[in-house]
Amino acid sequence: MIEKTGIPPREMVKKEFPKDERVLINPKAIIECYKEIPCNPCETSCPFDAIHVGEDINKRPVIDFDKCTGCGICVFNCPGLAISVMQLKEDKALLKIPYEFIPRPQKDALVNVVNRSGEVITVGLVKRVQEGKKQKQTALLHIEIDRDFIYDAITIEVPHGQ
Amino acid sequence: MERGMYMRHKEAVIIGAGPAGLKAAKSLCEAGASVTIIDRNKDLGGQLTKQTHKFFGSEKQYASVRGIEILKILLNDLLEYGTQCEILNETSVVGLYHDKVIACVKDDKFFKIKAESIIIATGASEKSIPFENNDLPGIYAAGAVQTLMNQYGVKPGDKVLMVGSGNIGLIVSYQLMQAGVEVVKLVEAAPSISGYLVHASKIQRLGVDILTQTSIKRAIGKEQVEKVELWNLDETWQGMEGSEQTLEVDTVCISVGLAPLTELLMQVGAEVMYVRELGGNVPKIDHRYQTTVKGVYACGDVCGIEEASSAMVEGALSGIHAAFDLGYTIDDEKRKVKALKEELKFLRSGPHAAKIRAGYNKLGVMI
Numbered sequence A: 001m002i003e004k005t006g007i008p009p010r011e012m013v014k015k016e017f018p019k020d021e022r023v024l025i026n027p028k029a030i031i032e033c034y035k036e037i038p039c040n041p042c043e044t045s046c047p048f049d050a051i052h053v054g055e056d057i058n059k060r061p062v063i064d065f066d067k068c069t070g071c072g073i074c075v076f077n078c079p080g081l082a083i084s085v086m087q088l089k090e091d092k093a094l095l096k097i098p099y100e101f102i103p104r105p106q107k108d109a110l111v112n113v114v115n116r117s118g119e120v121i122t123v124g125l126v127k128r129v130q131e132g133k134k135q136k137q138t139a140l141l142h143i144e145i146d147r148d149f150i151y152d153a154i155t156i157e158v159p160h161g162q
Numbered sequence B: 001m002e003r004g005m006y007m008r009h010k011e012a013v014i015i016g017a018g019p020a021g022l023k024a025a026k027s028l029c030e031a032g033a034s035v036t037i038i039d040r041n042k043d044l045g046g047q048l049t050k051q052t053h054k055f056f057g058s059e060k061q062y063a064s065v066r067g068i069e070i071l072k073i074l075l076n077d078l079l080e081y082g083t084q085c086e087i088l089n090e091t092s093v094v095g096l097y098h099d100k101v102i103a104c105v106k107d108d109k110f111f112k113i114k115a116e117s118i119i120i121a122t123g124a125s126e127k128s129i130p131f132e133n134n135d136l137p138g139i140y141a142a143g144a145v146q147t148l149m150n151q152y153g154v155k156p157g158d159k160v161l162m163v164g165s166g167n168i169g170l171i172v173s174y175q176l177m178q179a180g181v182e183v184v185k186l187v188e189a190a191p192s193i194s195g196y197l198v199h200a201s202k203i204q205r206l207g208v209d210i211l212t213q214t215s216i217k218r219a220i221g222k223e224q225v226e227k228v229e230l231w232n233l234d235e236t237w238q239g240m241e242g243s244e245q246t247l248e249v250d251t252v253c254i255s256v257g258l259a260p261l262t263e264l265l266m267q268v269g270a271e272v273m274y275v276r277e278l279g280g281n282v283p284k285i286d287h288r289y290q291t292t293v294k295g296v297y298a299c300g301d302v303c304g305i306e307e308a309s310s311a312m313v314e315g316a317l318s319g320i321h322a323a324f325d326l327g328y329t330i331d332d333e334k335r336k337v338k339a340l341k342e343e344l345k346f347l348r349s350g351p352h353a354a355k356i357r358a359g360y361n362k363l364g365v366m367i
């Protein structure tokens, strides 16, 4: 199905998460790079050596959750916008996503959070809008969502026609 | 047109200043040759001038850097060589003769250059598809849309139908959204998405539905596109009567592939061969990127539609070989060539490059 629509089914997404949800008490990168492509900036950008692609850069990236600190550096270095960071905070969760639209949402704004099909599933709170020269114009949004949505939330709705 | 029939003599001439041509120029300059780069556009860089997205690949091919930033790096590299590298922009090559005479037009003036060595890096042109009213205003090729948006800051329309799910169609859809344009749907004739899935997922999660086995039947509108009719395709790629649906859009963006620009190669008498996997007619090159005409080399998309990453490596290689044939010695030549070839091999080793590998196989070159 994903080959036809670009939408990974939930089971596929879940496989990229730590098996034990408690691992997410600390922030962890979730990599959704489902097909082999010649690419490896995720591996080379990670300062903690937590992502492995290997010499054949066509191989899919593999993450070592023990090493990943959830810093988010791979998130804005991935040209496929295929990485996010997830962290559980009691009944909430904090999602870090790459964002390349102007204007950026404001801190403390409420935003529509969408799933991988582009449907609005919940409302999130913008906790931080992280920008930096090294990010090469890709902002990192920190969005607080309800914990129930950790396997579904992927980005925020972009307002049309600006 | 004024006919100033003077002829200049040049050592190495590169036709086309895309990533392939610019890298070839660098190799030649490094070796000590004097180089002339010709491009019909004002801004050098070929396709790179339009690419505002971050590139794939590995660090060697500037992965994670935006195309336009890669271009700055390539141009800066050449600046170092000052007048050793002459640039003739806004100059079109209109003819190429067997004796390596290049006919050029700049500012309506016609002139000729006699070169000792020629590298052809002319890239590719966009293909189109037949459908009713495909000449209505509002129907653009993807490249034209990119030029409008990324170079001139002009929106092509407000509601777009994208045709084609290759990387270009997927990336341009995303760039349209970044420019505030609504991409209503993306249609693809094949049964599955042909570009990278990460690009597809990126636009799908922003609400752009991708419809496979679907194509555009006709565009509707008086002065300009107002609607389009889509239909489903059966297993034999034929449109199915009764499956039509109408969509309100004011723009159709066509991205159904590229074809190598081989006219100059044919003029100079280089043998070409039709290889579907590489995008159409491509020159028969040897493992040193030389065509069947001695002293004429080809690299980049003109040898087969690929990526800027591979175009750069091919450019670097053909520059080294051309310099060698001109009599220059290149420091560490063998090691450099080997490393570049390894790089190419990696770029072409994944499942997405299966077509490319098959294409070169047909062409009978092992590169």
Ligand SMILES: Cc1cc2nc3c(=O)[nH]c(=O)nc-3n(C[C@H](O)[C@H](O)[C@H](O)COP(=O)(O)OP(=O)(O)OC[C@H]3O[C@@H](n4cnc5c(N)ncnc54)[C@H](O)[C@@H]3O)c2cc1C
Pocket: B015, B016, B017, B018, B019, B020, B021, B038, B039, B040, B041, B044, B045, B046, B047, B048, B051, B054, B055, B056, B057, B091, B092, B093, B094, B121, B122, B123, B124, B143, B146, B167, B168, B169, B171, B172, B261, B299, B300, B301, B302, B305, B306, B307, B308, B309, B310, B311
């Ligand atoms: C939307 C899009 C996204 C892409 N994304 C990526 C990516 O993420 N990663 C990647 O590696 N690649 C990507 N590519 C592919 C990449 O841009 C091309 O493969 C690459 O530019 C080919 O390089 P080239 O030098 O062979 O040709 P081009 O870049 O096409 O350059 C050819 C040049 O030759 C000039 N020319 C042609 N004929 C003449 C003539 N008769 N006289 C004078 N000048 C002439 C043209 O004006 C042009 O400047 C993308 C392409 C597009 C369109």
Ligand code: SF4
Pocket: A028, A029, A045, A046, A047, A048, A049, A050, A051, A063, A067, A068, A069, A070, A071, A072, A073, A074, A075, A085
């Ligand atoms: S979030 Fe940071 S530590 Fe984790 S994989 Fe990405 S770059 Fe490495």
Ligand code: SF4
Pocket: A031, A032, A033, A039, A040, A041, A042, A043, A061, A077, A078, A079, A080, A081, A082, A083, B198
């Ligand atoms: S950088 Fe992104 S697109 Fe490239 S291999 Fe890593 S996860 Fe996949």
